[in-house]
Amino acid sequence: NAGVTQTPKFRVLKTGQSMTLLCAQDMNHEYMYWYRQDPGMGLRLIHYSVGEGTTAKGEVPDGYNVSRLKKQNFLLGLESAAPSQTSVYFCASSQGWYTSYEQYFGPGTRLTVT
């Protein structure tokens, strides 16, 4: 039982390049989330999903796209990376509010855009 895993752990991109971050969970959770963490700003929600095939915007969605084709996977895409997207990205999952508010987090992906 690995919980929530994220791939890759580190990445350096040049401005304008694209990439996809992969999140996988093996807890059969319905809900999944992508956050970014920046110094002094806590964790901010980018996009989330309440089930396979569904996605929704969070607080800071601009410049990102997501897909949830399978229940266990949640992909975060950057189509044209910008230096402002330099951050640590965390994926999380939860059973859903009717069971628990607790979210389980992955180890993070540190992304640098030069």
Place this chain on the structure above:
Amino acid sequence: DQQVKQNSPSLSVQEGRISILNCDYTNSMFDYFLWYKKYPAEGPTFLISISSIKDKNEDGRFTVFLNKSAKHLSLHIVPSQPGDSAVYFCAASARRDQETSGSRLTFGEGTQLTVNP
């Protein structure tokens, strides 16, 4: 609009003493609160939570207090241990939001706790 605020970026305490981490919120619809702990190069892990129907919840060395009238909560760690050194995030949720848009949490900025031996 920062709905959850942790005004102290850092806190340093001696081993064995009490650590008190504070959190304030502005959204009166928040009715469930959580504390997460984060070590460097790891993801946040859940520590303790409290519902708005309670004013205190205790789990071992960790106690969370909620003052709804002041829109304030605090996390007490007694006694503090060097292994408690980490960043602590306060998070809040509103049941109305859960029913319509997922189990969304709003996080504070975090407080770096350092426990000195």
